[in-house]
Amino acid sequence: MVEEVSTRSGAHLSVEGVTVQFGGLTALSDVGFEVRPGQVLGVIGPNGAGKTTLFNVVCGFTRPQQGRLTLDGQVFRPAPQRLVRSGVSRSLQGLGLFPGLSVLENIVAGGGSAARTGWWSGLLALPRTDRDERRLHERAGALVDELGLGAYAHAQPGTLPYAVSKRVALARALVSEPRLLLLDEPAGGLGHDEVLELGELITSLPSRGAGCSVMLVEHHVDLVMQVCDELVVLDFGRVIATGVPEVVREDPAVAEAYLGAEVDAS
Template sequence: MNLETHITPGRFGGAAGTGAHLLVEGVTVRFGGLTALSEVGFEVPEGQIVGVIGPNGAGKTTLFNVVCGFTTPQDGRLSLDGAPFRPRPHRLTRHGISRSLQGLGLFEGLDVLDNIMTGAGVHARSGFWSGLLALPRADRDDRALRDRAEALADELGLGDHLHAFPSTLPYAVAKRVALARTLVSDPRLVLLDEPAGGLSHDDVQQLAELITSLPGRGCSVMLVEHHVDLVMSVCDSLVVLDFGKVIATGTPAQVRDDPAVAEAYLGAEVPSS
């Protein structure tokens, strides 16, 4: 399904900033006798899009889960904007971080607008007590968040679906709802886990347009993706994993020409175009 979108950089956060700086150093994760990640290190510079690729079982999902706080490494450290960072899934929005997961993860009992609004974790915290006590702040916060969610939905071509429920949506539309939920908190770092999964060629092209607009919104991006053509077209740099180790880093052109990468992934499993 082809969705028309109109991407306006920096629209929702006021004057766009430069994004967050994420640094991963020496991260090692073991599950019993299996080493899923071994001394993995890379960085997501301010305002850049960094892709993480590799064959199945390379450790991409484990690495994503470490950055999101779902998995705690045995060794290594993370820092955000130069300060030590210990991610916790329920506190990511406090740090200006948002994430999307491989699946849609939409709430079937909520319509599109309410699903998008759930992406603003701060709303759930500040609005609960204000709402319970019937404070005016609750109404103001809710209205501001609703306005932001509606504007974002319009921008992503979801304006005609605001009151639809996820089960009634085509998959490509539901994907855009999940992405809108990721952006509604005005994040400085966006973590995307295989956002192109299940999308048609036309939808992937539009996804690429959206991802490349994120630095203009004041976002840095970490993109974990199997769709090699997508990461090659949108990323400033790439990190290549194989058997839990970083085997190459560099620009898309540098990675494409790296013999170790060709042997481990690109040449064998997904021919480069």
Template sequence: MADGLALHQVGVRFGGLTALDDVSLEVGPGEVVGVIGPNGAGKTTLFNVVCGFVTAHTGTLTLDGRPLRPRPHRLTRLGIARTLQGTGLFAGLTVLENVMAGATHTARVGLLPALLGLPRSDRDERRLREHARAVLDELGIAGYADAAPGTLPFAVRQRVGLARALAARPRLLLLDEPAGGLGADDVDTLAELIRGLPHRAADPCAVLLVEHHMDLVMAVCDRIVVLDFGRVVAAGAPEAVREDPAVVDAYLGAAVDEAA
């Protein structure tokens, strides 16, 4: 694949445990790709490889056909952003300030002008503030801009976390179980938001989604990759994956283990 993210036969080991084994997947521009599997299948490890928190022992990553060696502090400059389970918002900042924090890598002035309060710094802050407000408005939560995150319903905090990631203007957004803790109506709203991300008028982005909520995955994904014990056991369109015997076995096996 010339454009987008690709993992080529990636393997990860933790001591004697194989977390990922020969995993390959692609996320092209304009796509929503889901990664599903039972607990312990390797989904979080895969995300951590893409983010640079975990180094692959085998295989390679590419971005637009070029070798990718991700580092967490450089992700946004590569056009990659990630949301966190549990929102990960800064309690001491307002909603607007949290979203502005997601776009600080786009600041046009350095630390010294900001500390001295020079006019260039003021203009930069106004620009970031306006951009953050625009993202909040797009997600329908501009009315909470001055609120503290801890005072908000969980579903709103989840959307603030998404707004902060989008403020970085990513070309690829990694969504880590965004439906966790949401009710049915909120999941429907989230699905609509995710489906629209590759088609935004400004800053469209592809999506790599890890999620347990199967209805959401089936509703928003163009393609799905299924992991079980660190290996890809199925991949393809949602309709094909849903009926794949390997997927049924993986999830039925997980259900039996949890019930035991």
């Protein structure tokens, strides 16, 4: 494989041997895969396969009983409140927008409370906080424009059309300029054209900021096939296939997992 220029690459996440049990139920069993720098990796699988559980492990909401994560080669023990500082950002299956804040304020809130201030800024007595704060507001304003949210900037989340709320949630995840973005079902509830737009946006993510890798957990198979460089397929908590979309699409084990789910659901 040709090495990419490392200045614009995104983070490298490695998930190794992750097992999660809820009581007697094994939600994830020895799950391993990598999100390589600048890659859009899709995690798919039928209902109950373990996708959200896996997402929660990477966000730090769920501690696995076994296994470990590394981020850029360092052991990574994610904690939800420290994610942004680790260069990781997420948008959740639900929207999770703050009801008392405007759209713009919600996006700014995605920058975290201490917007990239470091101990050294205090040491050097630089007016770092103000400057960071100003940059954060500039980035939030730029995202409002980029994602077509200008007409809603001062609106309350409760008044927004659903597809617009989804874009706000995405803008909030992007404002911290993450090096790894975690998306849980971003296409859920969107119409056909909105999914196409979302697909274009996701495809553009790796070249944002200093570079961004993406882990996309998604039900919408067409979207995943369109935007992902590589797929991990889960079924009953196990990885049953990994590879480029064209190959995974033809994998009999994958077809069987989805077919079984459809038959079960009928």
